Amino acid sequence: MVFRLKKTTLLATSALTAAALLLTGCGATSSPEKEGTAADPVTIRFAWWGNDARAKATFDVIKAFEAENPGIKVKGENTEFSSYWDKMATQVAGGDTPDVLAMSGSYPSEYSSRGVLLDLDTLKDPIDTSKFAPGTVELGQIDGKQYTITAGVNSMSMVLDPAVFKAAGVELPDDETWTWDEYQDIATKITENSPKGTFGTTPMANDSFFAVWARQGGEPLYADDGKQLGISEARVTEWLQMNLDLQKSGASPGASQVVEDVSAQPEQTLIGQGKQGMKVSWSNQMNSYSGNELLMVKMPGETPTGGAWLRSSMEYGISAKSENTAAAAKFVSFLVNSEEAGKLIKSDRGMPANVDVRATVLPLLKDNQKKEAAYLDRIAEMKLTPPLPFPAGSSATMEVLNRNMTDVLFEKTTPAEAAKKFIDEVNLNLAK
Template sequence: MTRTPAGNSRFRAVIGTAAVAALLLTGCSGGGSGSDSGSDGGTEASEENPVTIRFSWWGSDTRAALTEEAIAGFEKMHPEIDVEPEPSAFDGYFDRLATSTAAGDAPDVITLGGAYPLEYAARNALLPLSDVSEELDTSKFAPSILTNATYEDELYGLPTGANTISLVANPRIFEEAGVPLPDDDTWTWDDFVDIANEISEKAPEDAYGYESQPDDMDRVFIAQRGEPMYSEDGKLDVNASTMEEYWEMITELRDGGGMPSAELTSEVVAAAPEQTLMGQGRSAMMPAYSNQLATLAGASGDELVLLKFPGESEYERPGMTLLPSQYFTISAATEHPKESAMLIDYLLNSTEAGEIMLTDRGMPANPDIRTAISDKLDASQQAELEFIDDVDASAGEGLPPQPAGAGIHNDLTIRLESDVLFDRLTPAEAAQQWVDELTNAIGSV
């Protein structure tokens, strides 16, 4: 599915003024490090004619060490290719990249995230991966996770890892309340409310059935009803009636005791994982991203599990989908497109590299690599892997990326949900205000 930027302003706010200014200097159309682009451009490596390619990423010293170990494995397999690593701290990474790209000195293999693949693709700064299809296998990756790197029907990057929103559940609290864990393939939102209310009624006094956190449960609720949250042209595409229904459900949980009081909710909402009620071993269900499972389990001292959200088989489409952590892309100006593609293929599609990097850049997006590394993961990571495989098999199609200005979503949702819980706003009033404020935030960029 095509994901087309809705005007430059939408992405300029994402990438930052300085970075865009640098990009605009040249339009990022090439030049600098190579006179030709595409799979037949530049010089092809051979034993008689070795080549060097540059590879940039951000992250910790641990990531750098793991990546360089994987690079060494690639170079051993391909002695005609020398990979020059360019690790960096996250701060300033994208400004430096924009400057080097504008100067015609971009790395050959570039790590990007968020809206950057679309922005760079729109500026003709990235190589379409169809140009290197013989060197780079893209067939193993779920279409939903390729969304943020697909521009005008061309794929420009492959995801390094996968993640998904989930309901984290504490089986110990379910058992203490005498409530069985739900069948998360079939349960409904009505079932969810009933289960949460029953757990709060029957569990120990300081435990609750559900804990609200700003981890995009509303996005799943919205997507299940066929609304993609944002349209292709970067506008809010949600009816106020949907959010009204969502907050009516929240008031049912409050009134039925299925979630903490407004006062307690306001104390723990948006807290660090260890400080949430789930982290304290006091809530049976909480929305969180799948890669938070180990942290929450360690903090609570309980064996936690991941559940799919209610309603996944109840509505027009599943609301859950795989999300990318980062993308590996290739500069359009590279002199060595084939060799750059070979490096990405090795990093993302080879068991050797997968067993070195494991989950450092997220759970591998290639399901074959997830399977290959499973016996090297701890219990929480294995549970996350199995959950991601499950979601991968039934996920809805990828949604248009969040436009600039929509970064207020979580804070806005927390604030208006608090107003609903404290009866300062009705669900209908909060829903209309949510739509109005998000619309204005997006339109003001």
Template structure:
């Protein structure tokens, strides 16, 4: 089995807290003296994700009757505050789901177990080094991706048809092409909708930067995008708003505060396109009742590939767990057992274990199969791997959201927003 020590780099996704504990006796678990081992498992998500997780836990406990796991969950917005409180109080869950750069930050605080300590339990031979590298900090593996997904332009073919606009060829379209068809859709729909929801967030800026030969963060953990590139994006975003492609500031601000699929323009069939992570296609399709389509995001004419394959989220183990081997058994089960993948399917991204991925393909819904097909296509169009997100970069998302609001309402210029963003992110990652 591949050693877990010599892997490199870290990358994007999100996180939230939940708890898990339980008990039973007999074989396949326990601490060797007949006592029940109780584990706490923390994650974020909807009631549907919680049901999937409990189904997986039931299977795990059936195979490990000496271990019981209790889960608790909350929505994404509350997770980090709750997790931070638990970790600070010395009461961290045994297994914690991480996202974005949070695994970097918690590892840096000594809160995460170096998984080399349990490399005889967690199997990694069917997970690529490129995937494992996302969870490696300073040469040690602290987090393993739950699955992979990709940034995508989701399109509603029904809205396109209503507007009399054809879907683009996503192997060659540019941002200029996007702007033209987005404006056509917005004009055709009138008061009934828009060509797209406002696109600005830190993931979009990372995509835009890479297409311009830059990066949101360098491999040295510094800001790698220029003021000019950021200002150019916000100028483009203003043009989209003014042309009727995207909503006015008041509606965009309202939509930015509503993360549920059924609250989005795509989910309500009031928008033609939106930039999303591929693993939310199922939820958006359910909300809209339409057969939505994933498109490779538009590019810059003559520019570089900007897309990347990234972890959906991460599994980590608390450095203070009293049961590292049992916690590792649960992580191994979630990563490597088809039974677990049958519970999750693509909810946590496409399985990172290639054998498991193949085993569940026939169980996927048509929408989930479309996600898998999209990732296969995207893999051929991605650029270089994304450098690690540095400690402190978890503040970037809120910085971008706040500054974007200032630009939307014309309270600051694109140039001013770009300068302020770089200054604030530099401050955040230098603390």
């Protein structure tokens, strides 16, 4: 089985300010589009985020596309994730939106609602999605309109380093049955039986993970009306208390080291250095951590009620103000449907949605990447319905969660107090 998602629409939100987006106006240009030739090509801009390895692969894809389409030139613009959205907000506000732009998480909703993204259903020659796995086309739909095309899918997972487990004399968990209590016990044992500086785990304070945590407890992260959180104060407190307990037991590093680890490059994190047994992680990030033979398993608590779901790890949108939408669409189609592009990108942007490209890519993947593909198939087989779309005003939730988690780990506040602050602040954001 491959990515058998139930049909849904994905509506998300962003940190991009409404004021900035309102400056852009709506709708694509009404003037006839220029059709480029080898002697007089059209030029489109493509913006994405990522590290140097992703940039190199993407520029190689651009070269391959240009060789196949001599009438189109693509100007690539790579930015680190931490500054990508600020840069994009500035460009959008200034009327300088790239023709093709990478999207993820909560951003497509805000961009589309302000007229920044083109409704792809209006293209004269639609982007071919006939080979996409069931459910993956719908990941780019908002209110029934196709605003983005998924570059690949991923999911939340637990990454394990078997070498750390073996050195500590701790058995690997059975991910069909293990619980969060067992997770805490395992993390404590790993630290106790490992050299100083090696730990069982580290905290996770990501809003997408928190949606998983909420769903496992039978609660949605956000209420159906999108005007307040759906997760209870007790459930938030439980997660904060667990991570404080892990820190106090030594199963997790001290607060200062956690802050450093969160901001480190993947290979410089504790798990990247072979100094951590378990890490909650996006599935497509595993291969960037370490050359070690890592494992990817279901998170604790996924039975009987699963919380994880398949989602787009990156999506491609086209600017509604692009003067070259046909060329932009042809480039997006190449990114997601070309086996040549797939060979270069592999699973860097998640596992390809196009099943033919996926079949081409699989034999080229490293062992860790093949493990990711197998893991995503297992998640797909659970047939879990994705959560309702994240509502407007939710773009700051991750920052609010991280801040309150940090305050708990530094013992500036209690888990219960931090949970109340988290809920009050997020609800205030949602009510704006």
